[in-house]
Amino acid sequence: MRSSVLVLNAGSSSIKFALYAVAHVTIDAVEICRGKVTGIGTTPAFDAESGDGQGLSHRPLDPSGISDHASALAVILDFLHEAFPDQKVDAVGHRVVHGGPHHFQPLLLTEANEAELDLCAALAPLHAPHNMAGIRAAQAAFPAVPQIACFDTAFHRHHPWVSDTFALPRNYFDEGVRRYGFHGLSYEYVSQKLREIAPDVAQGRVIVGHLGAGASICGIREGRSVCSSMGFTALDGLPMGTRCGQIDPGVLLYLLGEKGMSVEEVTDLLYNKSGLLGLSGISSDMRTLEKSDDPRAREAIDYFAHRIRREIGALAAVIGGVDALVFTGGIGENSPLLREIVCQELGWLGFALDEEKNAANEIEIAAPSSVRCFAIPTNEEIVIARHTARLAGYASSAA
Numbered sequence: 001m002r003s004s005v006l007v008l009n010a011g012s013s014s015i016k017f018a019l020y021a022v023a024h025v026t027i028d029a030v031e032i033c034r035g036k037v038t039g040i041g042t043t044p045a046f047d048a049e050s051g052d053g054q055g056l057s058h059r060p061l062d063p064s065g066i067s068d069h070a071s072a073l074a075v076i077l078d079f080l081h082e083a084f085p086d087q088k089v090d091a092v093g094h095r096v097v098h099g100g101p102h103h104f105q106p107l108l109l110t111e112a113n114e115a116e117l118d119l120c121a122a123l124a125p126l127h128a129p130h131n132m133a134g135i136r137a138a139q140a141a142f143p144a145v146p147q148i149a150c151f152d153t154a155f156h157r158h159h160p161w162v163s164d165t166f167a168l169p170r171n172y173f174d175e176g177v178r179r180y181g182f183h184g185l186s187y188e189y190v191s192q193k194l195r196e197i198a199p200d201v202a203q204g205r206v207i208v209g210h211l212g213a214g215a216s217i218c219g220i221r222e223g224r225s226v227c228s229s230m231g232f233t234a235l236d237g238l239p240m241g242t243r244c245g246q247i248d249p250g251v252l253l254y255l256l257g258e259k260g261m262s263v264e265e266v267t268d269l270l271y272n273k274s275g276l277l278g279l280s281g282i283s284s285d286m287r288t289l290e291k292s293d294d295p296r297a298r299e300a301i302d303y304f305a306h307r308i309r310r311e312i313g314a315l316a317a318v319i320g321g322v323d324a325l326v327f328t329g330g331i332g333e334n335s336p337l338l339r340e341i342v343c344q345e346l347g348w349l350g351f352a353l354d355e356e357k358n359a360a361n362e363i364e365i366a367a368p369s370s371v372r373c374f375a376i377p378t379n380e381e382i383v384i385a386r387h388t389a390r391l392a393g394y395a396s397s398a399a
């Protein structure tokens with residue numbers, strides 16, 4: 001049997017997975033396969049491909065059988081068992097969205113620290129309960145195997161105080177009411193990748209936009225996060241697929257006080273009915289909006305780009321300029337249109353895109369005269385695999 005690390009990234013309606021070969025030598029984790037169960041609780045489907053991109057499985061699943069994360073994980077494990085009978089899972093790495101104020105590093109899970117993570121779950125209602133469900137299901141499937149939590153918040157834990165505090169009385173900060181920042185595993189990956197492909201700017205002033213279903217943007221200096229658009233929860237900052245992003249807290253007081261909405265109704269409005277979906281009234285999915293002729297679809301895209309530009313200006317002011325701008329996440333990597341609209345108005349910061357490179361989703365998309373600009377496909381799973389291999393006692397040179 002060969003040693004492998006299983007990575008699980010449990011979202012609100014999906015579980016993404018990846019399997020990596022690891023060894024007790026100083027080589028990096030090698031991807032064997034990756035895939036996902038999507039539509040848990042609605043119209044579930046299973047997809048998997050090999051590490052070199054060959055399709056392995058693509059099929060709908062029976063909705064009555066796949067009603068929760070445990071049953072979705074069972075499908076993944078059955079597939080891995082059948083397709084890769086020689087691979088033995090020796091450690092499981094989990095993406096955990098909220099790690100609270102104390103976790104600067106990934107964590108080997110024990111009964112004691114799991115209870116602490118349960119407490120953080122209330123701060124990320126769209127993600128954390130599913131992260132914890134993924135952990136519990138993996139513990140049941142692999143009882144004797146180390147389970148490692150890798151936090152989206154950890155990359156941001158060296159922020160200066162001004163980046164993380166709200167202007168509330170100090171005791172709230174001490175109680176944990178502060179800006180945490182998320183998508184840290186993605187920022188960690190992009191920072192590592194930038195060191196490989198553009199070492200001359202990687203240690204400088206870098207702004208990275210992680211633009212996917214969730215979206216945030218981060219100012220990084222000398223490889224360290226300085227400031228991020230996401231705050232106490234994964235609701236703040238940029239508008240997202242279904243989340244509102246930055247909002248005047250007075251609106252919430254009005255909805256709760258004057259309109260008599262319940263906390264549950266406001267939560268549902270802000271997390272599930274706002275953002276691109278709320279603005280367009282059509283879809284939360286950027287591909288659908290790009291194809292639509294409805295003017296509200298384009299207005300939603302323009303609003304998204306406007307807020308990204310605002311944040312880029314703000315982050316440039318905080319980190320003292322920009323040496324490189326990176327787009328990542330499903331939209332950042334794949335939408336030439338969004339990148340074009342964002343950069344159109346950024347000439348004052350020195351940005352000009354090369355039209356053809358941008359249209360082809362090349363890695364480097366700036367015109368020769370421009371400040372450097374990149375579209376880098378993110379890979380949160382390999383970051384989790386490297387940390388997991390290291391904590392479980394396997395070597396990984398890149399961790």
Ligand SMILES: Nc1ncnc2c1ncn2[C@@H]1O[C@H](COP(=O)(O)OP(=O)(O)O)[C@@H](O)[C@H]1O
Nearest residue numbers: 211212213214284285286287329330331334335
């Ligand atoms: N070719 C594409 N053009 C435009 N948008 C795309 C494209 N491919 C994916 N996207 C968008 O990426 C978003 C999903 O991003 P992703 O990072 O995969 O999300 P998640 O946070 O669920 O991992 C969706 O809005 C989707 O429409």
Ligand SMILES: CC(=O)OP(=O)(O)O
Nearest residue numbers: 182183212213214234
């Ligand atoms: C933190 C967050 O918003 O994650 P995702 O983009 O996976 O929704």
Ligand SMILES: [Mg+2]
Nearest residue numbers: 212213214329
């Ligand atoms: Mg994501």
